[in-house]
Amino acid sequence: MENNRGSRQKKCPVFIVVDGGDGCGKDTQAKLIARYYLNKGLKVRIRSHPSSDNPFGRLAKRALEEGGKKGHFKAAFFYSIDVIRSLVKFYRHKKDEAIIFSRYLLGVCYLPTPLVIFGYNFFSSFLPTSRYFFFLDVTPQVAKERISKRGEKKEMFESLSRLKKMRWKMRGVTMRKHWYQIDGDDSPKQVWKQIYQILVQLDSPTGGN
Numbered sequence: 001m002e003n004n005r006g007s008r009q010k011k012c013p014v015f016i017v018v019d020g021g022d023g024c025g026k027d028t029q030a031k032l033i034a035r036y037y038l039n040k041g042l043k044v045r046i047r048s049h050p051s052s053d054n055p056f057g058r059l060a061k062r063a064l065e066e067g068g069k070k071g072h073f074k075a076a077f078f079y080s081i082d083v084i085r086s087l088v089k090f091y092r093h094k095k096d097e098a099i100i101f102s103r104y105l106l107g108v109c110y111l112p113t114p115l116v117i118f119g120y121n122f123f124s125s126f127l128p129t130s131r132y133f134f135f136l137d138v139t140p141q142v143a144k145e146r147i148s149k150r151g152e153k154k155e156m157f158e159s160l161s162r163l164k165k166m167r168w169k170m171r172g173v174t175m176r177k178h179w180y181q182i183d184g185d186d187s188p189k190q191v192w193k194q195i196y197q198i199l200v201q202l203d204s205p206t207g208g209n
Contacts, residue, residue, distance in 0.1 A: 014098040015128055019106040020136035021166045022158050023143030024184040025191060029136065030102040032192045036199060042097040047086045049103045050079055057082040067156030076110040083107065091128060109169040120173050131202055134195055135174040138184030140164045
């Protein structure tokens with residue numbers, strides 16, 4: 001997607017994705033990115049998935065908490081609809097100049113391993129992409145420790161063994177595609193420092209080239 005922020009004729013906003021496994025700090029970094037663009041005078045929107053403002057997001061969240069084999073497919077299915085709904089409703093919103101998705105294409109990692117690459121290629125063939133894709137890679141041990149401090153109901157992918165498997169799936173996808181790999185084990189301040197430096201390069205006149 002061309003980043004033509006300086007033109008009044010642009011058809012869609014700057015599209016930024018912050019993705020990764022549970023406990024990686026996606027929402028925290030999405031808010032910091034939003035502040036970065038707000039300080040530039042842009043109108044910004046954040047969408048976090050699964051979202052709670054529609055039945056598909058709520059059903060995806062419920063499936064993640066219920067678990068089981070059917071839960072894998074239900075979570076991926078309702079999550080996909082939730083994301084597509086966000087795109088239809090907000091991606092070309094005339095008032096927004098930057099839109100940030102917290103979790104996007106890596107939701108395909110809810111699927112069984114043999115279907116992950118197929119699912120990613122399928123959805124990325126028609127869903128919007130950009131150069132502003134950030135993968136927060138957190139180790140399972142750090143993720144589990146952070147999740148335990150939330151005091152929330154555990155989802156089916158939040159045991160140590162499943163966190164390891166999810167990370168393996170996500171790394172397998174993002175290393176083949178154009179994602180910025182960010183060390184999610186670092187403190188939020190250090191993670192933001194990594195993302196900030198990339199944003200400055202991407203937003204420069206040369207677009208980081």
